[in-house]
Amino acid sequence: MDGALAASSTEPDIDELDYLAARLVNGRLTGRPVEESVDLARIEKAVREILIAVGEDPDRDGLVKTPARVARAYAELFAGLRVDPAQVLSTTFEANHEELVLVRDIDVMSLCEHHLLPFRGSAHIGYIPGPDGRITGLSKLARLVEVFARRPQVQERLTSQIADLLMDRLAPRGVVVVLECEHMCMAMRGIQKAGAKTITSAVRGTLQRDPKSRAEAMALIIPR
Numbered sequence: 001m002d003g004a005l006a007a008s009s010t011e012p013d014i015d016e017l018d019y020l021a022a023r024l025v026n027g028r029l030t031g032r033p034v035e036e037s038v039d040l041a042r043i044e045k046a047v048r049e050i051l052i053a054v055g056e057d058p059d060r061d062g063l064v065k066t067p068a069r070v071a072r073a074y075a076e077l078f079a080g081l082r083v084d085p086a087q088v089l090s091t092t093f094e095a096n097h098e099e100l101v102l103v104r105d106i107d108v109m110s111l112c113e114h115h116l117l118p119f120r121g122s123a124h125i126g127y128i129p130g131p132d133g134r135i136t137g138l139s140k141l142a143r144l145v146e147v148f149a150r151r152p153q154v155q156e157r158l159t160s161q162i163a164d165l166l167m168d169r170l171a172p173r174g175v176v177v178v179l180e181c182e183h184m185c186m187a188m189r190g191i192q193k194a195g196a197k198t199i200t201s202a203v204r205g206t207l208q209r210d211p212k213s214r215a216e217a218m219a220l221i222i223p224r
């Protein structure tokens with residue numbers, strides 16, 4: 001991402017929202033300053049308009065600070081837009097491990113890009129290291145989920161973005177990513193089917209080509 005800053009010896013002067021974006025990537029500041037990328041005043045203006053449009057009084061006591069709160073909340077919820085996901089995997093290690101590495105049940109919270117309502121569930125991410133034995137810290141898989149989830153998303157794209165970045169940065173033999181989420185846009189409004197779960201998968205490399213390895217990985221991800 002343009003304007004990315006590397007960690008420096010002097011403490012960067014960042015505010016709380018930049019700090020949140022930075023925290024997504026290993027504690028390093030990699031995003032642009034929040035005031036360059038999130039127009040808080042514009043969000044505030046829009047939220048005030050929404051409150052008026054739904055018939056509320058934006059000047060009543062309980063709502064007077066709401067536009068500012070929502071603006072800061074959106075900046076936080078979309079902090080992933082200011083982060084280069086490749087930075088998450090900038091630290092890798094070598095290991096003699098040629099079998100599956102799988103992290104299950106990573107909490108996922110994102111906002112669907114159609115209604116800007118949350119979807120929530122679990123991510124399961126597995127990969128088989130490549131011939132060069134490159135692996136990454138386990139927490140980095142969860143950080144990767146955060147960077148892509150904190151953007152307006154559809155579950156399918158979120159799933160494949162995680163898989164594709166792992167393929168690109170770790171050059172593994174294969175990758176499998178499965179997400180199971182409940183979408184509030186299907187629960188709170190519209191069809192109103194609370195509890196319905198959407199399951200998406202992205203499978204790459206040998207895990208895509210070899211049905212036996214894929215079945216083994218899937219059996220660990222979704223036990224019967």
Ligand SMILES: Nc1nc2c(ncn2[C@@H]2O[C@H](COP(=O)(O)OP(=O)(O)OP(=O)(O)O)[C@@H](O)[C@H]2O)c(=O)[nH]1
Pocket residue numbers: 112113114153154155156183185186190191
């Ligand atoms: N494929 C996919 N669809 C999603 C996701 N999140 C929300 N949706 C769907 O996006 C669709 C948007 O459909 P539209 O017909 O344009 O919008 P709508 O009239 O609000 O649709 P309803 O939800 O059916 O009332 C809906 O069917 C949602 O269920 C997602 O992550 N992936």
Ligand SMILES: [Zn+2]
Pocket residue numbers: 112113114115116117183185186
């Ligand atoms: Zn939606």
